[in-house]
Amino acid sequence: MPIPLSYSFRNLWVRRVTTLLTAMGMSLVVYVFAAVLMLDAGLKKTLVGTGESDNMLVFRQGSVSEVQSSIDGSQANIVAQLPGVAVRGEPLVSRETVVLVNLKKRDSGRPSNLVVRGVGEQGLELRRQVRVVEGRSFRPGSDEVMVGRNAAAQFQGMNIGETVKFGGRVWRVVGVFEAGRSGFDSELWADGDMIRQSFRRVSYSSLVVRLSDPSMAADFAKRVKGDPRLPLEAKPERQFYEDQSETLSRFIQILGLTLTVIFSIGAVIGATITMQSAVATRVAEIGTLRALGFQRRDILLAFLLEAIFLALVGGCIGLALASAMQAFEFSTTNFQSFSELAFGFVLTPEIVVQSLLFSVGMGVAGGMLPALRASRVAIVEALRAA
């Protein structure tokens, strides 16, 4: 018969202060662990959710970001005439010009790069996820702009009615849009022709193409690549932005996981010390249990469970702290697109499971040695010690 579970957690309750101190150490580790995973999940969610699933993005071969890409007018016309492009009166293609503009951030006053997207006539129609939440959209052919929700919060001069100067022109902010927490939320949108005029560009940066049949994406990409007139490449819009998360995501993961591993060593040591002393003060008690007929492995299990309970208490506190981070937005420069991107901390069920498993792992690692020691106590000596 195994030792009842209540034996293990009542023991923790008896030594409340020590339990709490040790659990606090572990909770900080779990907090960092979960926060890193949440940040990575937030970044991926933001970039994966950018764009529509039936849109293709056409860009210059080898470009990682739209800013690097360039497409001239005749190439754009060829793409618009390719089979597979949806047509409603005319082909559903948005010729876009994307530039980076260095503007001052609200909180630090330091400049950072904001993505300015000059969209074609059909640009808004092709992006169903974009919704104007305040004010109105810009009028074609005017010097009006609308800004994404995050860009409006991050950069100076982005309130409706304010003006912002770039590209030798003063632009009027007339609206704020929301794009379902995607990368577009960190952009500023204006009329494509106006942007090209002010930046003296003749070429476009990228084309957004609506396919008549979304399942034809691979065919369309092959067709673009195979056309000798086009030094271009096509990717599903979502995939293009998702690929931009690679470097930053890897950076966050490596940094975060290295940190957690180092921290967990400290927390595991804390658990071991606590459990060692728990065993040392209860030698007589263990002897009694053994004399009552409990097996060595029952004792081992009881102490191991005690360590796991201890770690789970820490894990839950850590997760609670981390879930509070969901209220915060994180904003930094994405290395791959060289522009400011805002994203949140996202707590997914997988992260909850991973964090709890991680804390159980720490509990096992920390409790194993003391539990083994407890199971090896010799009955006679232990009873004499009392």
Next chain:
Amino acid sequence: MLIFKLLFLNIWRNKGRSLLTLLGLVVAVLAFGLLLTVVKAWYAGAEQASQARLITRSAISLIFPLPLSYGERIRGTDGVADMTYSRWFGGVYKDTRNFFPQFAVEPESYFRLYPEYRLSDAVRSRFFRDRRSAVVGRRLADQYGFKEGDIVTLRGQIFPGSWEFLIAGIYEGAEESTDTGKMYFHWAYLNEEVKRRGISRDPESVGVFITAIESPGRAAEVALAIDGLFANSAKETLTETEKAFQLGFVAMIETIVVAIRAVSFVVILIIMAVMANTMSMTARERTSEYATLKALGFSPGFVARLVMGESLLLALLGGGIGILLTFPVASAFHAATGTLFKSFMVSPETTWLQLGAAVLTGVVAGLVPALKARRIRIVEGLRAIA
């Protein structure tokens, strides 16, 4: 002297616990030092940057090039001693993961302005003579195994196509902290090819102009004079010191730097919790012993010093080992991360902070148990069982 003897004997009474605590301290102090060094490494580029050099870039953002013709007007500005220019190439070597910075420069003036990059005379004359050659920094050469005479092929992300360069040689840094992770080649070659291949990326243009000024005291004045030359033109400029320019890059990822810094203090909190736990357990177990000491006539202060001394001794031992380990671990870390960090050196300031953190941990952990030991009543203490 008696107290020191007692202290040394005391910490070895529970060997397992002391060793575990020491290990925890070592890991924490080591992690703390590494994190601070990582934060410092981000700023390394800015710290190496000179106040006597100005960088002139497009006022809109770095992605917009400036016409080469601006160069002569900048050179003619009062207070400017010398001028050179460079253009960001942004190619990848074999795979997108192998990314390192490449710049197209005017070799003679560039290496005149940057004496910290040292070329041997043979390499210098070979590089200057051959327009299709390039030089690479020592760290870069070591990472990718580039040797003199190698042909390196890069795939252009901004300038499409494949680009071949003959490695004319390797440049060394004047100091250990000099960044030798970049590749330089001839701007004239890039410009020629842009025109020949018909790439739609402004020909006869450069990314930034770099000027050496006569005295650092005149930096602000000269910068304003340069920007004044091109004010209200189609391509306005923004001039700042090299240091401010580099800090601009750090500011872009400031959120991450702030997070790392915050996390480095979390690690100290974790170890404080672990150590406070150890000390309170130790003191609790020795209650009757402290009462005996008092009964023998030792003052309460002596008993308190005994507890505090033990805590401090452990903290200093762990901290000392951690500090010593920081140096080899930091250089291993630097080797493992490749060209990610320009320089990665443990500064004296970091060592002092590590020492401070160790002492603080010792004091905080020992404070409550020491006060308790001081207040032990002899009669109750003698009766207490650990």
